[in-house]
Amino acid sequence: DIVMTQAPLSVSVTPGESASISCRSSKSLLHSNGITYVYWYLQKPGKSPQLLIYRMSNLASGVPDRFSGSGSETDFTLKISRVEAEDVGIYYCGQLLENPYTFGAGTKLELK
Amino acid sequence: QVTLKESGPGILQPSQTLSLTCTFSGFSLSTYGMGVGWIRQPSGKGLEWLANIWWDDDKYYNPSLKNRLTISKDTSNNQAFLKITNVDTADTATYYCARIEGLQWFSYWGQGTLVTVSS
Numbered sequence: 001d002i003v004m005t006q007a008p009l010s011v012s013v014t015p016g017e018s019a020s021i022s023c024r025s026s027k028s029l030l031h032s033n034g035i036t037y038v039y040w041y042l043q044k045p046g047k048s049p050q051l052l053i054y055r056m057s058n059l060a061s062g063v064p065d066r067f068s069g070s071g072s073e074t075d076f077t078l079k080i081s082r083v084e085a086e087d088v089g090i091y092y093c094g095q096l097l098e099n100p101y102t103f104g105a106g107t108k109l110e111l112k
Numbered sequence: 113q114v115t116l117k118e119s120g121p122g123i124l125q126p127s128q129t130l131s132l133t134c135t136f137s138g139f140s141l142s143t144y145g146m147g148v149g150w151i152r153q154p155s156g157k158g159l160e161w162l163a164n165i166w167w168d169d170d171k172y173y174n175p176s177l178k179n180r181l182t183i184s185k186d187t188s189n190n191q192a193f194l195k196i197t198n199v200d201t202a203d204t205a206t207y208y209c210a211r212i213e214g215l216q217w218f219s220y221w222g223q224g225t226l227v228t229v230s231s
């Protein structure tokens with residue numbers, strides 16, 4: 001199985017500042033079709049997860065452009081610029097390249 | 113407007129079969145490229161993908177549970193189903209269904225249904 005490792009486990013951010021969350025996969029997530037199959041989800045407190053980024057760098061519908069995704073074949077970053085109170089929650093990266101599809105353990109974002 | 117809602121038994125005993133229903137609106141599972149996935153989350157823990165079913169009735173299962181899982185759909189009634197046989201306490205979790213549209217996997221999620229396995 002592909003292992004997704006996130007860092008840090010938690011991050012505390014001052015509103016208005018930026019935050020970065022890292023995710024590393026145990027295997028390349030770059031498909032021969034040129035698509036990198038890493039996805040990012042946010043689970044706000046008491047809510048269901050929501051899709052933020054698909055195929056490494058594509059913003060899901062309705063997601064503010066303060067969110068961005070980037071990376072290589074095995075190392076990925078979610079960046080949140082100008083963090084707001086509504087961004088609090090647990091961020092998960094996931095690989096949807098290979099069965100079984102797996103997720104990282106999550107990074108908890110809190111406000112200072 | 114896309115919505116999904118899971119329903120299940122709430123509580124069941126070890127060795128029983130868990131039957132879950134996902135009732136959705138705003139899309140059709142007969143549309144090319146559409147799918148529904150099931151993902152679970154034990155309380156306070158991370159996400160575990162279980163199974164996907166596609167518009168063409170293709171089905172994919174997590175190998176770690178494959179022998180216990182059955183996914184199916186009722187296109188006419190906009191529902192997807194998941195059965196898990198021989199449950200034990202490790203299956204206690206919130207179970208989510210989520211829409212797949214093309215390469216936008218799990219773009220919409222249901223509210224989740226909590227399932228507790230206890231004797």
